[in-house]
Amino acid sequence: MVAIEEGLVGRASDTGGDMSEAIGDHAEGRKISTMEDLSSMVKLASLLCLIFISPWTASADLTMFTVFQIGKQSMTRLRNTHTIVTVNGQYPGPTIYVNEGDNLIVQVENNEPYNVTIPWHGVKQLISHWVDGAAYITEWPINVRSIFDYNFTITGQVGTLWWHADISYERATVHGALVILPRAGNDYPFPKPDAEFPIILGEWWNANVEDMVAGSIPSDLDAYTINDTTRIWVERGKTYLLRIINAAMINHSSVFKIAQHNMTVVAVDVVYTKPYTTDMLVIQPGSTMDVLITANYIGTRVLNSQAVGTGSFNTSATTILQYEGNSSESSFLQQSQAFSLVFNSVGN
Incomplete structure (x- = not known):
């Protein structure tokens, strides 16, 4: 991550003079004559945005790691037994606890005969939208017998969210709680529960x-x-x-x-x-x-x-x-x- 930061800052610094000239040219009433000039300005603007809004510029408080093993499990409810898809053999799936500011890594092992993704319902994916879990929109599904790491930082959120599968029927049984506790040293704005x-x-x-x-x-x-x-x-x-x-x-x-x-x-x-x-x-x-x-x-x-x-x-x-x-x-x-x-x- 540091290398990426330095690369972004370095490139922004290197092009700083060019940007000033471009602004000066515009003030003098000159027109952008080529698509290359316009493309360069767009790229530079994007790099500057990344520098100022990227969560990479601040390190996470802690890194939390957990493993999701997705596979079939026999469950009995209402006197009916079915084989359903679960995470770690649990229905509902496991609850994840993190603190605001933590980096969360969830390694998903897809052991079922279907593709799967895991959306993190309500999490602000700041410059990590590629792990948002929306199948065929922000990421490709995790293939059968494949492993994928969801890696993102919890930024500016405290409370209760949840995670679930995103493809077809899987969400019915593949879901669980994501609990975001206050950052260390911070309290709830209400009486602390027992x-x-x-x-x-x-x-x-x-x-x-x-x-x-x-x-x-x-x-x-x-x-x-x-x-x-x-x-x-x-x-x-x-x-x-x-x-x-x-x-x-x-x-x-x-x-x-x-x-x-x-x-x-x-x-x-x-x-x-x-x-x-x-x-x-x-x-x-x-x-x-x-x-x-x-x-x-x-x-x-x-x-x-x-x-x-x-x-x-x-x-x-x-x-x-x-x-x-x-x-x-x-x-x-x-x-x-x-x-x-x-x-x-x-x-x-």
Whole structure:
């Protein structure tokens, strides 16, 4: 990187006199007579832009390295077993934690029989757009039995984003959280939580998604998913930061709530917000929300609100928020399709 910096600066310095002459010629009313002159000025302007906006001019705080092994994995949901595409055998895939200013290197090993790319949803790819993951737009797909390194720096962003596959049906099961923590020495602009964890809202099909696609996105899913667990443990009196991601492949907004608990929204799509409190969220596909909850429920058992279908699609997902030390005290986290479902405790 230093060699590139020096090369750019050196070339800009070497042509500095030519640029002054060109500006002087223009001031005297001379016309650019050849395409070569115009081309030289455009190239010089581009080089100067690179010098002033390139993230290469500032070294990364740390370099974080991880490996994604993409391949087939047998999974059972709703009493149906399918072979799906996963990262490191996990569904959802692994969560990546970095700090603002870190350099992230993700080595992707494509062990499935299809091409793949990994877009980093929402990451500002400053002069690293060739690793943005948009297949056939900013990069060629990673071929079967090939390895590719995604290498970029996290610049000016703090909060929750996510990564996912970009080609055909693969995104349905190949996705995970990207958590960007504040730079070392910096704090959140809200009270520091006691702990945090991602909440990934996904989808499940009983039919084989690979067979369903046939060049288009599947339409009728059979269930929503919340992470890969039926229970999330909390301690009474502690505050938790939930990093909620709507990883829906189909264009469905999601309603999310926790029975008998309020949530304080503190960030949306890696942008801090003025905190506000609500008991229900509507999260758009591809979006993220950071919310604070306090485990302060007092009672014996909390039941989730029932979902009432108003359309042809009627389903929801439920996960238990379990209080440590008392198996009888719990709350339900629920996700459902917005606009087709309404909660009877909320109304239409």
